Amino acid sequence: MNLRVFTLYLLFRPIVSLPYLVKDQVLRIHSENVYKRNLLEAIISDPLLELDIWKDDMSEVDVRVPSSHLPTFKDRLKNFEYTVLIDDVQSMVEAEQMEFARRKKRDIQTEEELFSGYQDTDTLINYLSKLPGAQMFTLGYTYLDNPIQGVRIGTGSKNVVINGGIHAREWISPAVTAYVANYMLGSEMQAIDLRAKFTFHVIPVLNPDGYAYSRDAKGDRFWRKNREPNLNNPNCTGTDINRNFEYKWGNGDNECGEGYAGTAPLSTKEAMALDLYVKNLENVVAYIDVHSYSQLWLFPYGWTTEASPDSKNQMNASVRAVEAIERVHGTKFVAQRKTT
Known part of the structure; x- marks a missing residue:
């Protein structure tokens, strides 16, 4: 099977909440050669610094640093040369919370309203469920018994699976995934042609428990994992669903x-639900996370x-994808193997 599997990382600067993040900073650190990159790796790997790595490649690292460290x-x-990208993370949180307070919960009627901000899971699912041609499905339930829902689009024999929101704090992921579903359910000729060739299985929020917690003013804007307690260590909650699959x-x-x-492997309800759903599909030609x-x-x-x-085919498809993104939106993406 010539399966194309991709992970798409979009440009988004996450922001956080909770008082202990006051005066935290985000730094961009530059490493101009392999020697300095190895030195930097040793520094940022120190668990005592409690660093939160946002970006980590050969040329630069973006990292949130607790004020105490x-x-x-x-x-x-x-x-090393470095730049302060965000001088005070907490001030960004306060601005975001003010915007949340200004936007009262309302019934979303148009796509302009839907994509004017980062919506909760119910709002995204409810909107998509009302669109003509949307076939809603539930692939499982979370630890907190929230449904993991998606929309099936098209009648083609080839299946494409797209999921977002596996990491709670990455709010633009559910938004973009819902945007794709909204487009694919639309009336443009390209969408109509694609629906005839493929069946798309779009899951905007794979981690609804964590996503809700990251949006809660009493939660943690930087929450990444799910919300299932760890029995061996009750002081620590959550598993990174992205690392919980079998392979x-x-x-x-x-x-x-x-x-x-x-x-x-598959100890989380979210990973298990996705695993079973995909395994029950035939002729899956692409999976996009x-x-x-x-x-x-x-x-x-x-x-x-x-x-x-399939590396050659995956690289060719990835290059074509990033070229299309730049051609349409003027945004530059880089196509590369995950470990490069």
């Missing part, structure tokens, strides 16, 4: 860490530097 971290960067499972065993992979930040179009493998059997 800023002096130490900046001292370690004395041989090459096992990277991330710190229950308190952002990348905790869970107690076993939408994330945020970095403007990257990534393709397998993500666990090794070796190329996958």
Whole structure:
């Protein structure tokens, strides 16, 4: 099977909440060669600094630094050039919360209203369910018993699966995924042609528990995982659903860490639901997982530097995708293998 699997990282600067984030900063650190990149990797890997890595590639790293560790971290960067991207993260949170308060919950009637802000899961699903041709489905339920819902579009024999919102804080991911579904249900000739050739299975929010928690003023704007408690460590909640799938499972065993992979493959209800749903489909030709930040179009493998059997086709498709994005929107994405 010539399956194309992609991870799409969109440009989005996440913002956070909670008082302990006051005066946190986001830095962009530059590394001009492999030697300095290795030195930087050793610095940012120190768990005592409690860093939150937003972007990590050979040329630069974007990282949120807790205010309590800023002096130490900046001292370690004395041989590096860096830029302060966000001077006070909390001030951005306050501005966002004010905007949330201004936008009263209302019944979304038009796509302009839907995409004028970051909507909650129910709003996205309710809007899509009212569109002609939308075939709604539920692939499972979360730890908190919230439905994981999607929309099936088209009648083609080839199946394409698109999901967003696997990481709670990446709000633009559900928005973009819903935007794709909205377009595919529309009347443009390209959408009509695609619906005849393919059946699209679009899941805007795979992690509704975490997504809701990241939107709650009493929650954590930077929450990434799901909301299932970890039995072995009750002080730490959540599993990174993105690392909980069967294939090459096992990277991330710190229950308190952002990348905790869970107690076993498919130990989360969300990963299990998606796994079973996709396995029950025939002729799946593409799977796209939408994330945020970095403007990257990534393709397998993500666990090794070796190329996958479909690497050439995946690279060609990825290059065509980023070229189309730039041609239509003027936005530059980079196509690359996940481990490069």
